[in-house]
Amino acid sequence: QVNLLQSRAALVKPGASVKLSCKASGYTFTDYYIHWVKQSHGKSLEWIGYINPNSGYTNYNEKFKSKATLTVDKSTNTAYMELSRLTSEDSATYYCTRRRGPFFDYWGQGVMVTVSS
Amino acid sequence: EIVLTQSPTTMAASPGEKVTLTCRASSSVSYMHWYQQRSGASPKLWIYETSKLASGVPNRFSGSGSGTSYSLTINSMETEDAATYYCQQGSSYPPTFGAGTKLELK
Numbered sequence: 001q002v003n004l005l006q007s008r009a010a011l012v013k014p015g016a017s018v019k020l021s022c023k024a025s026g027y028t029f030t031d032y033y034i035h036w037v038k039q040s041h042g043k044s045l046e047w048i049g050y051i052n053p054n055s056g057y058t059n060y061n062e063k064f065k066s067k068a069t070l071t072v073d074k075s076t077n078t079a080y081m082e083l084s085r086l087t088s089e090d091s092a093t094y095y096c097t098r099r100r101g102p103f104f105d106y107w108g109q110g111v112m113v114t115v116s117s
Numbered sequence: 118e119i120v121l122t123q124s125p126t127t128m129a130a131s132p133g134e135k136v137t138l139t140c141r142a143s144s145s146v147s148y149m150h151w152y153q154q155r156s157g158a159s160p161k162l163w164i165y166e167t168s169k170l171a172s173g174v175p176n177r178f179s180g181s182g183s184g185t186s187y188s189l190t191i192n193s194m195e196t197e198d199a200a201t202y203y204c205q206q207g208s209s210y211p212p213t214f215g216a217g218t219k220l221e222l223k
Contacts, residue, residue, distance in 0.1 A: 035212075045160065045203060045214040061211045095159055102207025103150040103166070107159040 002026040004096050004108035011114045012086055019082040022096030022108050029077040030054040032098045036070065036081050039110070040092040050099065051079060086115045119144050121204050121215035129223040136191040138218045140182075140204035149187035150205045151180060154217075160203065164189060196222055 007021040022034060036048040049060035051070040058070045067090070069082045083090055093112045097104040120143040130136045140149055148167045152160040162171040164180040167187060177192040191198055199222045204215040 044216045045205075047212045047214075059210070097160075099207075101166075102148060102212075103162060103205065104152075104160075105162050105165075105171070107161070110159045 002098065002106045004098065004106055006094075006096060006108040006111045009112040009114070011116065013117055014087055014115055016086055017082055017084045018086065018113060019080055020094055020096075020111050020113070022079040022081075024077045024079070024098070027098075030074065032100065034070075034072070034079040035097050035099050035104060036068065037095045037097055037104075038064075038092050039095065045095075048081070048094075053079065083113070086113075088115050091115045118211055119146060119206050119209060119213050121206060121213055123202075123204055123215035123218050125218060126216070127219045127221065129221040130191075130194040131223040132194055132196065134194045134223075136194050136198075136220065138189045138202055138220070140187045140189075140215050142185045142187075142206060144209075145184045146206040146208040148206075148208065149180070149182060150207065151189050152203045152205065152214075153200045154203065155200045163202070194222070198222075 003025045005023045010018050012018045030053045033050045033052050035050040038046045047061050048064045048068050051058045053072045071080045091114050093110045095110045096108040098106045122141045124139050151164040153163040154160040168180045179190045182188055201217045201219045203217045
């Protein structure tokens, strides 16, 4: 069965960076784009961007272009998102999700990032 | 970007009650998709392409709509349906989500 396993929660200092991982299993990794979504506490869902695991092509929400960098490692079926220059506004739960057509059919369990000194 | 407005923001329903959640788009979209999110869990695809139930979704749920107006209906509310429901459009980039409707059990 399809599974997206995300890395553990992270506590990071303001100004630092963090790299989140999303390991896919149960399907052919290169057949589906991986997207990332932010959910601030108690709030709705914001689309960050996606990566094509086959080509490495990325597309970002303008709002996150200078914040997030998406990469993949095809050898381990893992997608990564690095968030840089962290502030309290970046404290949130981040999800990786697989896109099928115009919707997202499988989601990771989410990883909570807390930015605090 | 297309803005999705969900209503109501919060509602409570009794077991057996019929429930309708709505989602309005700022521009016409081809389809609407819905996700259920229980407290502390990740979102789950619930209804896709406006009216198709995702795997495992009970048939008391249905979806309908077109253009800028869409809805999710629960024919007869059950305890397990208490959750937050988000609509999402994928017709144009960036994909966007509504603010959610929190459905509680009365």
